[in-house]
Each structure stands twice: as structure tokens, then as C-alpha cells.
Amino acid sequence: MSGWPFQGSDPSPLQRPRVAGAIAAGIAAIPAAALVWLTGSARMPAQVIGVPEWLLVLLSIAGLAISGGIYGSIFLRAANDRRGGWLFGLGWGFLTWSLGPITVFQWWIGRPVAVGEHAAWLLAAHLLWGLLLGAVFPLAQNGVKRTIENAPSPREQSLQRRNPQGKAPGRYRRMAGGRDA
Amino acid sequence: MIRVVSWWKAILAGVAGALAWEATARLLIWAGLPMFDIVRLLGTLFVDDGRSWLWWPAGLALHLGVGALWAIFYAYFFWSVLPYRPWQQGLVFAALPALLAILIARPQLELMHVPITRFPWSGLFGLSGGWTGPLSIALGHALWGAVMGALYTRPVGRKVGSERAPKPDRAVPDLIFKPAADPPSLKDFMFATGIECSYPTLDKGSWRVDQMEICGHYRHWRRDLELVRELGISYLRYGPPLHLILLGPGRYDWSFMDQVAAAMQRLGICPIVDFCHFGLPDWLGNFQNPELCHALGDYAGAFARRYPWIGHYTPINEMYVCARLSALEGLWNEQCTDERSFVTAARHLAKAAVLVTQAVRRERPDAIFVNNESSEFYQPCCPDPEIERIADFENERRFIPLDLLYAHPPRDDVRDFLFANGMPKDEYAWFMSQEVPERTILGVDYYDWNEKVINRDGHADAMGELFGWYVITSQYYRRYKRMVMHTETNSRDPSDAPMWLWRQWHNVELIRKAGVPVVGFTWYSLTDQIDWDIAVSRPIGNVTPVGLFDLNRDVRGVGLAYKQLIEMFRDSTTVCPRWGELDETAALPPQPEQEKEAAR
Numbered sequence: 038m039s040g041w042p043f044q045g046s047d048p049s050p051l052q053r054p055r056v057a058g059a060i061a062a063g064i065a066a067i068p069a070a071a072l073v074w075l076t077g078s079a080r081m082p083a084q085v086i087g088v089p090e091w092l093l094v095l096l097s098i099a100g101l102a103i104s105g106g107i108y109g110s111i112f113l114r115a116a117n118d119r120r121g122g123w124l125f126g127l128g129w130g131f132l133t134w135s136l137g138p139i140t141v142f143q144w145w146i147g148r149p150v151a152v153g154e155h156a157a158w159l160l161a162a163h164l165l166w167g168l169l170l171g172a173v174f175p176l177a178q179n180g181v182k183r184t185i186e187n188a189p190s191p192r193e194q195s196l197q198r199r200n201p202q203g204k205a206p207g208r209y210r211r212m213a214g215g216r217d218a
Numbered sequence: 219m220i221r222v223v224s225w226w227k228a229i230l231a232g233v234a235g236a237l238a239w240e241a242t243a244r245l246l247i248w249a250g251l252p253m254f255d256i257v258r259l260l261g262t263l264f265v266d267d268g269r270s271w272l273w274w275p276a277g278l279a280l281h282l283g284v285g286a287l288w289a290i291f292y293a294y295f296f297w298s299v300l301p302y303r304p305w306q307q308g309l310v311f312a313a314l315p316a317l318l319a320i321l322i323a324r325p326q327l328e329l330m331h332v333p334i335t336r337f338p339w340s341g342l343f344g345l346s347g348g349w350t351g352p353l354s355i356a357l358g359h360a361l362w363g364a365v366m367g368a369l370y371t372r373p374v375g376r377k378v379g380s381e382r383a384p385k386p387d388r389a390v391p392d393l394i395f396k397p398a399a400d401p402p403s404l405k406d407f408m409f410a411t412g413i414e415c416s417y418p419t420l421d422k423g424s425w426r427v428d429q430m431e432i433c434g435h436y437r438h439w440r441r442d443l444e445l446v447r448e449l450g451i452s453y454l455r456y457g458p459p460l461h462l463i464l465l466g467p468g469r470y471d472w473s474f475m476d477q478v479a480a481a482m483q484r485l486g487i488c489p490i491v492d493f494c495h496f497g498l499p500d501w502l503g504n505f506q507n508p509e510l511c512h513a514l515g516d517y518a519g520a521f522a523r524r525y526p527w528i529g530h531y532t533p534i535n536e537m538y539v540c541a542r543l544s545a546l547e548g549l550w551n552e553q554c555t556d557e558r559s560f561v562t563a564a565r566h567l568a569k570a571a572v573l574v575t576q577a578v579r580r581e582r583p584d585a586i587f588v589n590n591e592s593s594e595f596y597q598p599c600c601p602d603p604e605i606e607r608i609a610d611f612e613n614e615r616r617f618i619p620l621d622l623l624y625a626h627p628p629r630d631d632v633r634d635f636l637f638a639n640g641m642p643k644d645e646y647a648w649f650m651s652q653e654v655p656e657r658t659i660l661g662v663d664y665y666d667w668n669e670k671v672i673n674r675d676g677h678a679d680a681m682g683e684l685f686g687w688y689v690i691t692s693q694y695y696r697r698y699k700r701m702v703m704h705t706e707t708n709s710r711d712p713s714d715a716p717m718w719l720w721r722q723w724h725n726v727e728l729i730r731k732a733g734v735p736v737v738g739f740t741w742y743s744l745t746d747q748i749d750w751d752i753a754v755s756r757p758i759g760n761v762t763p764v765g766l767f768d769l770n771r772d773v774r775g776v777g778l779a780y781k782q783l784i785e786m787f788r789d790s791t792t793v794c795p796r797w798g799e800l801d802e803t804a805a806l807p808p809q810p811e812q813e814k815e816a817a818r
Binding site for chain 1: 290291294329331343713770
């Protein structure tokens with residue numbers, strides 16, 4: 038096989054695609070969850086599964102954040118693509134919908150989790166989530182990169198641990214005092 | 219970035235595939251065959267089933283949209299992965315959306331209809347309603363995949379003649395047309411990178427692959443120049459797009475180069491300008507055309523006159539590689555595969571390099587020339603006299619263009635080979651009578667495929683790093699006795715790239731200690747490249763991850779390593795010798811002939 042698509046996608050030391058994916062997915066899950074909540078499309082799946090509606094929405098946000106982390110660990114630095122990222126995310130949203138509420142839950146409970154317009158809203162919410170995940174990912178990755186760049190180095194961290202107040206060692210203090218005097 | 223994708227081609231291919239599916243399905247439905255009606259299923263999500271004049275366009279629009287989206291997925295993730303013809307690749311790929319449509323999308327879309335009895339539900343995973351539905355969905359996808367795959371080809375490059383230079387968007391300062399305050403010198407060690415700028419033609423000169431365009435340099439050139447400075451690099455190997463600037467004899471479009479020159483000047487980047495990088499403007503044809511020599515000479519003179527502050531030039535990039543891949547291996551430009559064409563291309567390239575050098579020196583007598591060449595080495599696989607003869611000849615052939623440029627007489631049998639393949643004797647005499655400028659640097663490029671073994675069948679195969687840059691460069695240095703620069707290297711494995719960078723740098727340090735005056739080092743290139751894993755022999759769009767930055771302009775590990783290397787060595791790596799003062803006693807490895815002599 039030539040041109041394996043993920044060749045060269047290894048992240049650099051300044052990139053954390055899993056973390057960025059989870060953050061982007063968490064952010065993207067908020068409007069998607071709002072859509073499901075406002076259209077009442079969470080009611081039926083919640084009844085079918087036997088959990089309160091709010092709990093299902095919260096669990097879904099957590100599940101989507103994990104799914105976003107997996108997205109980051111598969112696409113790695115390629116998820117930073119400003120041109121194609123939204124499309125990768127859209128596809129991931131469709132895949133998450135196909136595997137999550139559809140395949141796993143239908144298999145588990147033996148019946149559809151939603152019908153009619155609620156089923157359509159459920160799909161729309163996943164597509165919206167995926168779209169936003171792909172679009173937000175590069176921004177989240179940039180935020181993570183800035184955090185890493187601004188973080189103290191391991192040597193600075195070690196010094197900070199050993200000397201939390203940042204005071205000069207005793208003999209230097211004496212020298213400094215002497216000079217002042 | 220995963221791959222360079224032609225969005226409009228993918229969208230058109232996906233739409234065409236979906237239209238072919240719908241046309242076939244509609245005809246079969248009208249003929250009374252039990253075809254599954256996907257457009258009706260989609261259209262009646264929004265519109266009442268009775269109003270076909272409404273649900274059909276709505277359903278078709280959705281169907282075409284989904285077809286286009288899947289085609290873009292195909293273009294990103296699947297195109298060119300399998301070694302099949304394009305329509306077969308599309309057909310194989312279509313199995314994925316077909317499975318999802320049968321098992322997931324169809325039953326779920328049926329459930330979305332209100333009332334849900336409008337479409338008989340085909341069960342949880344779409345297999346309870348008989349085989350007609352799944353089978354017709356599979357057939358529809360097969361048709362879509364074959365049409366889409368057949369249409370989505372050549373995602374990168376442009377038809378020759380349709381190339382366009384990027385539009386200038388800012389006024390340029392007059393400063394770019396004035397000479398620099400100081401003449402170019404060797405006071406600093408040149409830590410460099412380059413913008414990949416090859417622009418060969420393929421398919422018998424009908425299709426051009428312009429790396430600057432497909433790597434996004436025309437869109438991101440300002441950012442690219444800033445990235446150069448962010449890594450602490452001062453020297454940039456830069457090949458202005460010859461095919462977009464040199465429009466005809468004496469006709470130039472400097473608009474893009476003016477903008478770039480102004481930005482380089484503002485950022486303090488010292489360009490090493492490369493006049494010809496594996497391609498020619500379409501009006502010059504290919505490297506078999508003798509007119510190219512004077513055309514390039516005139517262009518170089520006009521360039522040096524326009525930008526008098528630029529002091530570093532590469533007349534022609536990698537002449538040997540250009541001649542070999544264009545005229546002997548049949549990959550680029552003229553795509554010839556015979557010795558006579560190779561010699562013709564090599565002669566023309568070398569003559570062009572001489573004329574370019576002379577033209578630039580007329581405008582800029584103090585210019586510095588970096589003549590870079592791919593360092594090659596051929597090792598016979600076994601003590602077979604024929605294999606040894608081939609390896610020996612190839613080890614001489616690699617020097618032909620540089621021999622002509624540097625007026626170094628080739629070995630007698632190689633000279634006879636040149637004469638036998640169409641080189642006029644007076645032209646040979648002209649080359650040998652040239653005076654090579656003193657301010658000339660021998661650029662030695664090195665990659666892990668540069669060392670090759672001649673196998674039993676007489677063909678050359680890359681064997682990785684056997685002797686390394688130090689040994690191969692010694693052979694070139696011993697022959698030409700010029701200052702040396704490591705002008706290109708990279709690694710196609712990004713995880714190994716930092717290690718490769720340091721290995722190359724240690725080679726530079728070692729050979730400097732041996733007495734060879736190395737004045738610069740280059741990681742090539744700034745960003746990833748496209749299709750260099752197949753020597754740009756086909757316009758596929760696969761990313762070759764060799765850059766200091768990827769094509770999203772995110773830094774790679776090797777970019778950070780190079781930045782660190784430059785910070786560590788910038789002040790301690792000095793350029794000791796002056797022009798014309800070379801160490802004749804450099805402690806270099808023995809030549810193969812010396813080894814043979816010692817063994818005897």
C-alpha cells in the first residue's frame with residue numbers, strides 16, 4: 038500500500054491530540070446536548086434505558102468527550118487540518134452516532150432508541166457535535182500548545198519543589214547582605 | 219494534513235456518481251423492477267409522499283450532498299492507498315458507505331418518518347425486509363463508487379498553460395530594488411532551510427506539478443517566511459517559480475517575487491535564489507531544447523538587476539538529478555529514456571548554469587554561487603565484472619554536469635561517452651575553457667536513498683546510509699576543491715528525523731575537523747512535501763512528511779531539534795577559510811582507487 042493516510046501524523050512535543058480532542062469534544066457537546074434537550078429528544082432514550090433525562094444528557098457529554106479523545110488519538114496532528122477538520126469531525130460524529138445510540142444501544146435493548154422526529158434530532162445533534170469537534174480541535178490544540186510552551190521546564194519545576202519561596206541559598210544571601218551593607 | 223485533496227474535483231466526482239445511481243435507479247423503477255428508492259426515502263423526510271415534484275428534488279439534493287461528502291472522504295483517506303485503477307479504487311471504497319447505508323442509515327431513516335408506517339421498517343439492522351433493498355443499495359453504491367473513482371484523478375497540479383501566479387496584495391518598498399549595504403560574505407556559518415519549489419511537468423509535458431502551489435506556499439508564503447525566522451534560520455534556499463515569472467523571451471511577471479522579496483528583506487532573511495528547479499516554462503518545452511540556456515541566462519541577468527541586494531544564487535538545482543529523471547528514467551519533462559537524451563539534457567543544464575553564472579556576475583560581480591548537486595554513490599553487489607563496470611560508470615556519470623560546469627575534465631571513457639552521445643567537440647572545449655568564479659560553493663545534498671547498490675540484474679536499488687555524507691562529500695571535494703555546503707537533507711520518517719538531523723550535523727563537524735571548509739548546513743525543506751516518496755512521478759497528493767513544519771504549519775519534532783541545534787552552534791561554528799584558501803592536506807578517507815592500490 039502506498040500513501041497510508043496517517044503517515045507522518047505523529048504529534049510534536051508541543052502537541053497533545055488526545056487532550057485537545059477531549060476538550061474540543063466537551064465544548065462541542067454543549068450545543069449538541071442543548072439541541073437534544075430542547076427538542077425533547079432525550080426523553081425517549083432515557084425512558085428506554087431507565088435513567089433520568091438529565092443524567093442521560095450528562096453521561097452523553099462525558100461519552101462524547103471520551104469519543105473526542107479517541108478522535109484525537111487516531112487523527113493525531115492531522116486533526117489540526119483547518120481545511121478538512123470539520124469534515125473529519127462530521128464523519129466522526131456520524132460514526133459515533135452509528136456505533137453508540139444505534140448499534141450498541143439497539144443491540145442492548147433490542148428496540149430502537151428513538152423514532153420519528155426525535156430520531157432525526159438525535160442524528161442531527163451528533164452531526165452538529167462532530168462538525169464542531171472538527172472545527173474547534175485546532176483551537177483547542179493551540180491552547181494546549183500555548184500552555185505547554187508557558188509551563189515551567191522540568192528543571193524549573195524541580196527547583197520550585199525544593200525551594201518553594203524562591204529564596205536564594207544561604208551563602209548567596211550572606212554575600213548579598215554583605216554587599217548591601 | 220493527511221493528503222492534498224482537490225475539493226472541487228471530489229465534489230464533482232461524488233455528485234456525478236450519485237447522479238449516475240439515481241438515473242439508473244429511476245429508470246429501473248419506471249421499468250417496474252423492485253429497486254430501493256433512496257431519493258424517495260430521503261425526500262419524504264421533509265415533504266409529503268404524494269407530492270413527488272417536491273420530494274424528488276429535495277431527496278436528490280440530499281442524495282447528491284451525501285455523495286459529495288463521501289467522495290471527499292474517499293479523497294482524503296482512500297484515494298491511491300490501493301494499487302488499483304481509479305474506478306476500481308472507488309468501487310472497493312463504496313463497500314464502506316454501502317454497509318453503513320444497509321445496516322444503519324436505511325432502518326434509521328425509515329424510523330424517522332412520521333408516521334413510521336409510511337415506509338415498512340426493515341428491522342434493527344436493515345436485514346428483515348428481504349434482500350431486494352440491501353441488494354439495490356449495494357448496487358447503487360457500486361455504481362456511485364465506480365463513477366466517482368473514475369472521475370477523481372490527478373488531485374494535484376494543473377494543466378500546463380493554466381498556471382496562475384498569486385495576485386500581489388500590497389505595495390512593495392523601493393528598498394528591494396536597491397543594493398545591500400554590505401557585499402555577501404562568508405562571515406557567518408549558513409544555517410539554512412528551503413521552500414520546496416520543484417515544478418516539473420508530467421504526462422509528456424501536459425501536466426505541471428508545482429510544489430509551491432500544492433504545499434500551500436502561495437497561500438501561506440508570509441507565514442512560511444515568519445516560520446523561518448521563528449526557528450532562528452537566516453538563510454533560505456528559495457526558487458522563484460520560473461514558469462510563472464519567465465513568460466516569454468524578455469517578458470517577466472515579477473509581481474509575486476516583489477512581494478516575497480520585500481517580506482524577506484523585512485524579516486532579515488538572506489535568500490539563496492535558485493533559478494531552475496526541475497522544470498521549465500511551457501514555451502521553452504523541456505531540457506532537450508538548446509534555447510533554454512540563453513533564456514535562463516537572460517532571466518538570471520534580469521533577476522539580478524531587479525533585486526541587487528540579493529547576493530547568493532544557485533544557478534541550476536541538482537543538474538544530474540534533473541537530467542537523469544527527465545531524460546534517462548523518463549519521469550519528468552521530456553520523459554526520455556535513452557543515453558543521448560541524458561547527455562543532451564546534461565549539456566544544456568550545465569551550459570545554462572555557466573551562462574546564468576556569467577549573467578549574474580555581470581550585474582553582481584561579488585555574488586556567491588552555491589552549485590548544489592545530489593551526492594550519489596553506487597556500490598557493486600558482487601565481484602561480477604559487468605556489475606562492477608556498471609557501478610564504476612555510474613560513479614563517473616554522477617559527476618558529468620558538475621565536471622562541465624567546473625571545467626574539470628571527465629575520465630577519458632566518460633568524455634568518449636559524451637562525444638558518442640551527441641556532444642560536439644567544440645562545445646566540450648568551450649566548457650573546459652571556462653573560468654570558474656572563485657566565490658563558488660559546492661553544495662552537496664544527501665538523503666538516505668543516495669547510496670545505491672547495483673544488483674545482479676544491473677539495476678540500482680537504494681541501500682540506505684552506508685558510507686554517509688562524510689565519505690561521499692570527500693569524493694566530491696577531492697575532485698573539485700571548492701568550499702562545501704550541506705545543501706539538502708531530510709528524513710521521510712518523522713520519528714527518526716531529529717536523529718537524522720544530528721547525524722548529518724556530526725558528519726559536517728567531522729569533515730570540518732578533517733580540513734574540509736564546510737560553510738553551511740540545510741534541512742530541506744521548511745514544510746512537508748508532496749509525492750516525493752515516488753519522486754513526483756505521478757500527481758497523487760500524498761504528503762511526504764520531511765518538513766520542519768507540517769502542511770498545517772505546525773512544527774515537527776525535527777523543527778524543534780533544528781532550532782536547538784542552531785542555538786547551540788550558531789556562535790561556535792565559524793567560517794575559517796577565505797576564498798581561494800583551501801586546506802590541500804585535508805585528512806579525507808582514501809579514494810576507491812587508492813584502496814585498490816593499497817590492496818595490490
